[in-house]
Amino acid sequence: MKAIVVGGGIGGLAAAVSLRRVGWEVVVYERSESFGEVGAGLGVMPNALRALEWMGVAEEARKLGTPRVSGGVKASDGRWLAHLPEVGQEKIVAMHRADLHGVLLRALPSEILFNNVQVTSVEELDADLVVAADGINSRLRAELLPDAPGPVYAGATAWRGVAPGPHDLPITQTLGPGGEAGVLPLGDGRVCWYVSVVAPPSADLDPVELFADWHDPIPSLIASSPEIIRHDIYQLPPLPTFVSGRVALLGDAAHAMVPYLGQGACMALEDAVTLASVDGDLLRYDALRRPRTQAVWRSSRMAGKFGIEVRSPIALALRNFVFRALPKSTAVRGMTRFSSWQVPAMPR
Numbered sequence: 001m002k003a004i005v006v007g008g009g010i011g012g013l014a015a016a017v018s019l020r021r022v023g024w025e026v027v028v029y030e031r032s033e034s035f036g037e038v039g040a041g042l043g044v045m046p047n048a049l050r051a052l053e054w055m056g057v058a059e060e061a062r063k064l065g066t067p068r069v070s071g072g073v074k075a076s077d078g079r080w081l082a083h084l085p086e087v088g089q090e091k092i093v094a095m096h097r098a099d100l101h102g103v104l105l106r107a108l109p110s111e112i113l114f115n116n117v118q119v120t121s122v123e124e125l126d127a128d129l130v131v132a133a134d135g136i137n138s139r140l141r142a143e144l145l146p147d148a149p150g151p152v153y154a155g156a157t158a159w160r161g162v163a164p165g166p167h168d169l170p171i172t173q174t175l176g177p178g179g180e181a182g183v184l185p186l187g188d189g190r191v192c193w194y195v196s197v198v199a200p201p202s203a204d205l206d207p208v209e210l211f212a213d214w215h216d217p218i219p220s221l222i223a224s225s226p227e228i229i230r231h232d233i234y235q236l237p238p239l240p241t242f243v244s245g246r247v248a249l250l251g252d253a254a255h256a257m258v259p260y261l262g263q264g265a266c267m268a269l270e271d272a273v274t275l276a277s278v279d280g281d282l283l284r285y286d287a288l289r290r291p292r293t294q295a296v297w298r299s300s301r302m303a304g305k306f307g308i309e310v311r312s313p314i315a316l317a318l319r320n321f322v323f324r325a326l327p328k329s330t331a332v333r334g335m336t337r338f339s340s341w342q343v344p345a346m347p348r
């Protein structure tokens with residue numbers, strides 16, 4: 001059985017690794033000049049680590065990610081709203097995107113990877129299974145589901161970078177007025193960070209100014225990053241199906257979500273392993289993946305409403321009070337509510 005994967009991002013490569021493990025002959029088509037990922041960080045949660053374990057690459061990923069450090073949620077003045085021991089490795093493995101992408105790339109033989117190939121229609125593809133892993137602006141999705149709405153602006157913009165920094169920083173998510181910031185130490189002298197604010201699309205804003213009075217090390221990480229990437233945040237309204245004929249949508253092509261729970265790429269890894277588990281039964285893939293990813297999509301949206309979108313001083317004080325009053329076990333449950341996912345049973 002032959003599968004063609006369209007898109008060589010984290011989702012597409014994970015699909016190729018997974019399908020090959022259950023015996024599919026796979027090729028990957030990527031439109032860019034080379035296979036790679038932009039320089040920024042990514043949180044890999046325990047559910048996604050389980051998917052990587054099944055693919056046989058989790059050990060390598062763990063080694064490249066955050067060491068055992070504490071972590072939690074802070075207010076913009078640096079006070080802890082929730083502080084937990086051993087967040088690093090236990091609750092999240094923060095990785096450089098290029099490192100995660102590299103781990104998947106090394107698990108594939110180079111002769112099945114074709115770059116500089118821009119797929120324009122499913123009709124061009126001669127395969128038993130086509131995996132549309134071509135990202136949030138998926139061309140294949142637009143062809144197969146022409147009536148489904150496309151991506152919509154989610155009301156916020158984000159900047160991301162990698163800066164030099166100490167090995168033992170805690171992993172933090174900081175919530176401030178109309179914005180949030182994340183610090184993801186990699187344990188090798190590099191610290192990945194992201195900041196986002198509520199803003200109109202393409203607004204002329206400078207993150208150095210916006211986050212100047214947030215707690216350390218946020219301002220210094222922004223200032224010392226050699227390169228800063230900016231993304232306006234878009235999300236894909238829930239689709240009526242993830243499959244059409246022999247085509248399965250996977251990753252952001254199926255369910256691009258706001259990044260406030262850090263589960264977008266994790267869902268793509270789960271999709272990949274699940275697709276390998278259904279033995280070509282795409283309706284089963286849709287039944288297993290659509291409810292789960294759409295629940296995570298909705299919760300991510302909700303996390304934004306109680307996080308980045310809170311702006312008035314009264315609402316902010318109330319939100320922070322509730323956070324601090326929560327018992328640790330509730331905070332842990334909140335952070336890990338999608339982490340218990342298990343790899344589905346595989347075909348014999």
Ligand SMILES: Cc1cc2nc3c(=O)[nH]c(=O)nc-3n(C[C@H](O)[C@H](O)[C@H](O)COP(=O)(O)OP(=O)(O)OC[C@H]3O[C@@H](n4cnc5c(N)ncnc54)[C@H](O)[C@@H]3O)c2cc1C
Nearest residue numbers: 007009010011031043119134135251252262263264265266
């Ligand atoms: C600010 C921000 C922070 C985030 N933080 C996290 C996090 O902490 N944890 C997490 O899990 N997720 C996070 N995410 C989400 C995560 O980045 C995405 O969900 C994930 O990268 C999607 O991977 P993908 O492979 O589905 O799509 P993409 O990475 O978009 O890959 C699609 C690939 O397809 C190729 N392509 C497109 N069209 C064609 C075509 N016609 N023919 C051939 N190739 C094509 C593209 O060149 C690209 O390489 C974050 C997202 C943002 C914006």
